[in-house]
Amino acid sequence: MKFVDKCILELKAGDGGNGVISWRKEAHYPEGGPWGGDGGRGGDVIIIGDHNINTLFDFRYIKKISAENGENGGSKLCHGADGNDVFVKVPVGTIIKNTKDNSIIVDILKTNQQYTICKGGRGGHGNAFFKSSYNKAPTLFENGDKGQQLKVELELKYIADVGLVGLPNAGKSTFINQISNAKSKIGNYQFTTLFPVLGVVQYDNNNLIFADIPGLIEGASHGVGLGFEFLKHIERCHFLIHIISMDDIDNNDVISAYETINNELVKYKHELLNKCIYIVANKMDTENGEKNFEKLKRHLKNKKLYKISALNGQNIDDLLKDIFEEYSKYKNEWEIEKENNVNSYKLIKVEKELDGKITIVRVDDKLWKVTSPKIHYWYNRIPQTTDDNVVRFNQKIQLDEIEKKLKEFGAIKGDIFIIEDIEYIVD
Ligand SMILES: Nc1nc2c(ncn2[C@@H]2O[C@H](COP(=O)(O)OP(=O)(O)OP(=O)(O)O)[C@@H](O)[C@H]2O)c(=O)[nH]1
Ligand SMILES: [Mg+2]
Structure with a gap:
């Protein structure tokens, strides 16, 4: 599809x-x-x-x-x-x-x-x-x-709770498929994922929606690659998971791999960095996984890092536990916020057809044209085909008031004024 x-x-x-x-x-x-x-x-x-x-x-x-x-x-x-x-x-x-x-x-x-x-x-x-x-x-x-x-x-713009970001081939789709009901396409090549995929993750008694988006590359925030048009789908997530491959084949340098994505997030929208971002070192099962992990850890100093193997499902539980614990803290607050937002759209936006000013235009020396949304409404509502309807229409549009206004504008007895397609004579 x-x-x-x-x-x-x-x-x-x-x-x-x-x-x-x-x-x-x-x-x-x-x-x-x-x-x-x-x-x-x-x-x-x-x-x-x-x-x-x-x-x-x-x-x-x-x-x-x-x-x-x-x-x-x-x-x-x-x-x-x-x-x-x-x-x-x-x-x-x-x-x-x-x-x-x-x-x-x-x-x-x-x-x-x-x-x-x-x-x-x-x-x-x-x-x-x-x-x-x-x-x-x-x-x-x-x-x-x-x-x-x-x-x-x-x-x-998806309302997922957790968004997965990372370079192509980092293992985002493998991760979402491992933990949820999602069936995101996996491939040992870049840009396997071409559009966002959602998956529901259950933990204890909570459900969270995770969103896998296409891999981001340098310049994504300016439209390079596939990521840009999909970055909007993580804007509304509470949490982001930044997945970095610890496999030498994917990254010569794990530090620049991390920084590339971080920069793109900042450039796209600085506020994205205010979200709770989990940094996840994936492919820990590969040969130099441990060495690359240490390198990244030194670079990120105090930041918490998670070591996982999405492929084997190793250590994923610690990460999920932390995410769901954090979610539990804010859950009620977020639910209320969402409910308030939903309710704020309750009112039907009815165009106020009966409001709006009367417009009087002098077409000619003795000819005037009068229009207003209210007149137009009653003209459509009351067909001018019976005497009773004509009387009611004139009452509804306040014909007396219109004549008064016309005189204030300089109309005199005998002048003609047109309302919709009806001709009246100033009394
Ligand atoms: N050894 C190992 N390979 C992994 C692991 N996770 C993913 N892979 C492999 O890495 C390749 C890319 O995985 P994907 O899940 O498609 O990566 P992605 O980040 O979704 O890639 P894009 O959709 O292109 O952005 C696949 O061949 C996976 O089998 C892991 O933990 N260990
Ligand atoms: Mg993918």
Whole structure:
């Protein structure tokens, strides 16, 4: 499977169904009365985190995802059916941005985390809804609202707990395969691993996710090799394991092997060094393993080093024990932090269609044009096809206030002003 960690998608929630006008016509109900039902609600587009998905590959050829529209209302008070919501499953670690301004809409941090990204339109009311003691036979009805629409960018930045870094061939994949359920490709050549692989490691009663990423080389932080585009996948790890091969065949000099990776981490993002980094000398089973280890130890003075053989599974337990012990110390704090982050995205970003200023433009000596998001909203919601609707529309847009404003701007009696495609005359 190809590794895809970015894509663009258009999302569209369902439109609300329209309300209708209808009249009761039955012999034993001579009075009749309004009988038009409401339209159904449009379906929402809901993003949901799924830990079984590891890449955005499934979205590769998908350009648009739409939820179902609500059905129109019917006569005999029939309520139109609501449109079905559509659930968009994404890998945990997917960040969703609005392409308009690159702002983050939501960050999916947990499996089953749900976020309603596009809200379906409300259904319009039918004339039965508007029946009152003042108006027993209203010719009032509404269209449904449009569903929200968004163009988004999905970007995957894994939420692994532990990230493995090191030069190519250091033994990262061998290590992750040894300790977890991962099946990362192993090979005695550089750049065997071409994309990140996740593995779950169990220890005592805790589970941690480890991420194997492609080998890093000098210049990785500037785009050399494969590592750069994958460095972002370790940004959100709590711990890093830096694996260095103690085999002469891989490194002439273990010190420069260590420093190369350290430099790339600093250059990519200095904060990476604030993470808890475990330095692991691998391939201790090789001929000069011990000698190389001593050399590195002298160089790193007080730093703790772990000696392992990923191939034989030797001494790995000490390392895992320390990582899980450290994790236990901060576990609660990190869980709370994650929960707070998840909750911070609870609110649905509804565009405030009814807000926004009125714009008045003098088109000609006696001709004016008036626009506002609120006017536009009610124009779509209330069809201008019945007298009752026309009166209601004028109330909703506060026609009196608009006329007052026009006069302040210099309009006089008899001037014409246009709202959407309707012509009015200043009174
Ligand atoms: N002798 C010995 N060989 C090892 C050990 N760990 C890994 N190897 C070998 O080293 C080679 C590279 O191992 P990988 O696990 O593919 O290395 P990697 O760091 O994932 O390499 P890239 O994916 O290219 O970055 C393979 O031939 C492994 O069998 C070890 O502890 N001892
Ligand atoms: Mg590998």
